[in-house]
Amino acid sequence: MTIESGLGTVANYVDERTGAAAWMKKNLQKVFPDHWSFLLGEVALYSFVILLLSGTFLTFWFDPSQREVIYDGGYAPLSGLKMSAAYASTLHISFEVRGGLLMRQVHHWAALIFMSAIVAHLLRVFFTGAFRKPREGNWIIGVGLLTLGIVEGFLGYSLPDDLLSGTGIRIAEAIIQALPVVGSYLSYFAFGGAFPGESFIPRIYTVHVLLLPGAFLALITVHLMLVWYQKHTQYPGPGRTEKNVVGYPLMPTYMAKAGGFFFIVFGVIAFLSAVASINPIWLYGPYTPGQISAGSQPDWYMGWLDGLVRMAPPLETHALGHTISWNILIPGLIIPGILFTGMALYPFIESWITGDKREHHLLDRPRNAPNRTALGAMSLTFMLVALINGGNDIIATHFSLSINQIMWFTRFGVLILPPIAFVVTKRLCLSLQRADRDLVLHGRETGRLLRLPHGEFVEVHEPISPEKAYLLTAHEQAPALELPAVDGHGVKRAGALRNKLRSRMSVANAEAIPKVSATELKEIEHH
Amino acid sequence: MSNEIEAIKDPGLPAHIHRKADHDPAAANRAERQVAILFGISALGTLLLIVSYIFVPQDLFFFIPVMGNQNAHQLGLGLGMAISLFFIGMGAIHWAKTLMPDTEVVAQRHEFRSPDADRKEFVDAVKSGATASGLGRRSLIKKSLGAALGLSALSPLLLLRDLGPSPKQDFQKTSWKSGTYLVTDPGNRRIKAADLEVGAVAQVLPEIADPEHRKLSDIGKDAVLLIRLRPQEFNLTPTKMAMTHDGIIAFSKICSHMGCAVALYEQQTKHLLCPCHQSTFDVTRGAKVIFGPAARPLPQLNISVDGEGYLVAREPFSEPVGPSFWERNSQ
Numbered sequence: 001m002t003i004e005s006g007l008g009t010v011a012n013y014v015d016e017r018t019g020a021a022a023w024m025k026k027n028l029q030k031v032f033p034d035h036w037s038f039l040l041g042e043v044a045l046y047s048f049v050i051l052l053l054s055g056t057f058l059t060f061w062f063d064p065s066q067r068e069v070i071y072d073g074g075y076a077p078l079s080g081l082k083m084s085a086a087y088a089s090t091l092h093i094s095f096e097v098r099g100g101l102l103m104r105q106v107h108h109w110a111a112l113i114f115m116s117a118i119v120a121h122l123l124r125v126f127f128t129g130a131f132r133k134p135r136e137g138n139w140i141i142g143v144g145l146l147t148l149g150i151v152e153g154f155l156g157y158s159l160p161d162d163l164l165s166g167t168g169i170r171i172a173e174a175i176i177q178a179l180p181v182v183g184s185y186l187s188y189f190a191f192g193g194a195f196p197g198e199s200f201i202p203r204i205y206t207v208h209v210l211l212l213p214g215a216f217l218a219l220i221t222v223h224l225m226l227v228w229y230q231k232h233t234q235y236p237g238p239g240r241t242e243k244n245v246v247g248y249p250l251m252p253t254y255m256a257k258a259g260g261f262f263f264i265v266f267g268v269i270a271f272l273s274a275v276a277s278i279n280p281i282w283l284y285g286p287y288t289p290g291q292i293s294a295g296s297q298p299d300w301y302m303g304w305l306d307g308l309v310r311m312a313p314p315l316e317t318h319a320l321g322h323t324i325s326w327n328i329l330i331p332g333l334i335i336p337g338i339l340f341t342g343m344a345l346y347p348f349i350e351s352w353i354t355g356d357k358r359e360h361h362l363l364d365r366p367r368n369a370p371n372r373t374a375l376g377a378m379s380l381t382f383m384l385v386a387l388i389n390g391g392n393d394i395i396a397t398h399f400s401l402s403i404n405q406i407m408w409f410t411r412f413g414v415l416i417l418p419p420i421a422f423v424v425t426k427r428l429c430l431s432l433q434r435a436d437r438d439l440v441l442h443g444r445e446t447g448r449l450l451r452l453p454h455g456e457f458v459e460v461h462e463p464i465s466p467e468k469a470y471l472l473t474a475h476e477q478a479p480a481l482e483l484p485a486v487d488g489h490g491v492k493r494a495g496a497l498r499n500k501l502r503s504r505m506s507v508a509n510a511e512a513i514p515k516v517s518a519t520e521l522k523e524i525e526h527h
Numbered sequence: 528m529s530n531e532i533e534a535i536k537d538p539g540l541p542a543h544i545h546r547k548a549d550h551d552p553a554a555a556n557r558a559e560r561q562v563a564i565l566f567g568i569s570a571l572g573t574l575l576l577i578v579s580y581i582f583v584p585q586d587l588f589f590f591i592p593v594m595g596n597q598n599a600h601q602l603g604l605g606l607g608m609a610i611s612l613f614f615i616g617m618g619a620i621h622w623a624k625t626l627m628p629d630t631e632v633v634a635q636r637h638e639f640r641s642p643d644a645d646r647k648e649f650v651d652a653v654k655s656g657a658t659a660s661g662l663g664r665r666s667l668i669k670k671s672l673g674a675a676l677g678l679s680a681l682s683p684l685l686l687l688r689d690l691g692p693s694p695k696q697d698f699q700k701t702s703w704k705s706g707t708y709l710v711t712d713p714g715n716r717r718i719k720a721a722d723l724e725v726g727a728v729a730q731v732l733p734e735i736a737d738p739e740h741r742k743l744s745d746i747g748k749d750a751v752l753l754i755r756l757r758p759q760e761f762n763l764t765p766t767k768m769a770m771t772h773d774g775i776i777a778f779s780k781i782c783s784h785m786g787c788a789v790a791l792y793e794q795q796t797k798h799l800l801c802p803c804h805q806s807t808f809d810v811t812r813g814a815k816v817i818f819g820p821a822a823r824p825l826p827q828l829n830i831s832v833d834g835e836g837y838l839v840a841r842e843p844f845s846e847p848v849g850p851s852f853w854e855r856n857s858q
Contacts, residue, residue, distance in 0.1 A: 031633070170787060174849075175785075187852075188692060239539050242636070246633050248632065249632055252627050253627045257619070260623065262616065267615075270613075271609035274609055287743075288746055289747030289750065289786075290746045290750035313820070314819070321854075323853065323857050325850070327822055328784075403805055470535050
């Protein structure tokens with residue numbers, strides 16, 4: 001039997017029962033546009049698969065229990081020490097299970113790359129405006145995945161119950177405890193009594209290996225189905241419009257590339273895990289609340305949060321026999337809450353400002369949306385300053401700086417630098433637009449100098465290709481919304497303040513260097 | 528939006544440039560061989576993995592310049608796995624790029640919005656369904672259903688109640704009582720005041736009957752730091768000064784910010800630093816916060832000595848230790 005007829009038999013069997021052939025025929029030829037930045041989301045997806053595989057391996061030996069044991073395993077420096085079964089089994093995986101340490105490192109590296117890829121993918125989607133209608137829902141799912149990823153990662157590195165991770169849990173407990181009215185009750189419920197107790201490792205284990213991965217699977221499925229159904233966005237360029245998709249068919253090219261890319265991501269993570277040690281828990285020792293190691297650091301995606309907590313001013317309210325810790329609540333809950341809510345709602349905010357309710361499938365070049373790009377740069381700057389402060393102790397020791405000065409720098413920097421980043425980025429975008437305009441009008445500098453008969457030197461410019469000229473002028477330049485304070489009958493419209501705000505923002509948003517029109521180009525060609 | 532001034536025309540998709548392998552069979556065969564070689568390298572990687580797993584002992588170390596001492600077993604497994612996976616990917620992508628069709632295809636998009644007729648039918652179906660169920664007319668059903676659903680949501684909340692006990696006064700109390708001896712941690716030995724030299728630091732715990740089974744949750748509240756200075760170095764109120772003994776001062780080791788162990792003591796400046804968020808406490812001024820996010824000093828334990836010179840707590844902590852909580856009365 002040849003392969004073809006074998007496939008035919010199977011296909012016939014399945015199709016007679018499901019009628020899948022019609023659907024498959026169409027979808028195997030589905031077109032995917034190609035661009036390196038579209039791989040970022042793929043990296044996240046593949047890291048997730050790698051996390052499921054390596055995580056499953058780890059569960060076969062990991063003992064999620066805080067039962068006290070005396071260590072008698074192969075790692076001599078900890079011999080005879082009291083520790084939790086969770087920590088002892090993590091040591092067992094690291095030293096006695098063949099490939100165990102490799103899988104632990106694969107799991108941790110994959111988690112770091114998963115989070116990095118999510119953030120990079122989010123930035124790509126933000127800066128190119130891929131979140132616009134009809135993809136607002138998928139943007140919100142993405143923000144949800146990012147949030148879940150932060151929680152999942154934190155719970156994951158807390159499981160080994162070493163001195164470093166226990167300290168992280170201690171801080172999480174303090175945040176719960178700081179909640180007004182219900183804090184101490186919630187803490188006792190979460191930990192089954194006083195911190196640390198013997199309940200939280202088994203509990204967060206269930207959340208880490210069952211609840212959250214389940215939520216991830218569900219959300220990722222919807223995320224991908226929407227991409228599939230709505231078709232991928234594409235970068236502007238000749239032949240690309242809002243009405244088409246230009247790219248390669250799923251079968252075979254895209255399948256081979258995407259499938260191959262999974263193996264490449266896995267290979268790179270395996271390589272990192274082979275040569276770069278990560279989270280060597282045997283160096284930290286078992287957790288006890290009375291001890292700590294200097295330079296305690298969370299994983300990078302929690303670093304900004306820790307940085308915010310570190311820079312918070314010492315504010316507490318003591319009144320009527322109660323205490324409210326603003327120094328914990330503001331940096332630990334309120335600011336992250338505002339940031340993530342704002343991020344989730346951004347597509348709606350932008351469409352409110354522009355009044356644009358149309359579908360968008362062509363991506364923006366970041367320079368052509370100066371306000372959005374500047375806002376992104378502003379948020380990134382805020383996060384980076386917070387992240388720097390999250391590592392202030394490490395920075396201080398590595399660069400011989402004063403920790404107090406770094407803290408003061410970031411305390412002011414977190415307020416001053418983001419607006420500066422906004423202004424600078426916006427100006428840069430407008431300058432780049434100006435450069436585009438010059439390029440279209442006057443062509444490319446060739447570097448060839450000519451001496452004119454009267455002695456003047458000029459540089460020869462060469463016209464750019466029609467494709468390039470089209471790319472640089474394909475974007476839309478929408479005017480600002482016109483929202484007069486009075487309507488046609490001279491009556492003041494309701495919500496005057498809101499309208500004023502909206503029209504102000506719309507004017508700022510519409511600021512642009514006029515793109516070259518065909519008329520202008522013809523005129524200059526005649527000269 | 529009709530501000531579209533006459534735009535530069537779309538020149539259309541650029542002409543497709545054929546690859547060498549598209550028209551030269553020799554180049555195509557060469558590409559095929561390259562793909563096969565990449566897959567072959569992957570197989571070698573798997574071989575390295577197998578050999579490392581079976582034959583390389585787990586405790587074999589060897590030196591590599593730059594990387595230092597490496598575990599041969601771990602490195603062999605990891606590199607084998609990396610090579611075997613990476614080159615499958617390289618082979619597949621090289622195959623796609625050299626031999627599979629690379630002509631760009633154009634597909635059309637369609638508006639997502641359903642035709643008006645469909646939308647109307649949908650709305651009608653929902654309306655007629657709602658009318659048929661009588662949800663609009665029979666308000667008793669609507670109200671009672673709402674109430675029943677709302678009440679049933681209480682059961683999961685109720686079922687989770689036994690996750691933990693009620694905290695009662697736990698946050699307010701520690702194991703320290705009047706007359707509790709201070710013991711070393713580790714070691715569980717009583718300490719004589721004379722054993723502690725000026726400038727020394729020691730972590731202590733309250734003496735309990737069964738130190739072998741001391742709970743971590745007790746350590747999380749009871750841990751205390753002893754520091755000995757010259758008595759004249761202190762700058763304390765008379766009450767706080769009376770709580771020290773001959774230059775020995777005792778603070779809760781649990782940070783008043785988020786509960787980390789305040790473990791870094793700088794002898795020169797007499798500052799205590801919490802490694803978690805860098806709250807800095809001045810020992811000479813009763814652990815007053817001089818930097819960082821902590822809002823309260825570390826609680827001070829009132830200590831003295833018994834007849835034989837062993838350190839002993841004179842009274843329990845006068846305030847709750849550790850991070851703040853709602854019920855904490857800070858007046």
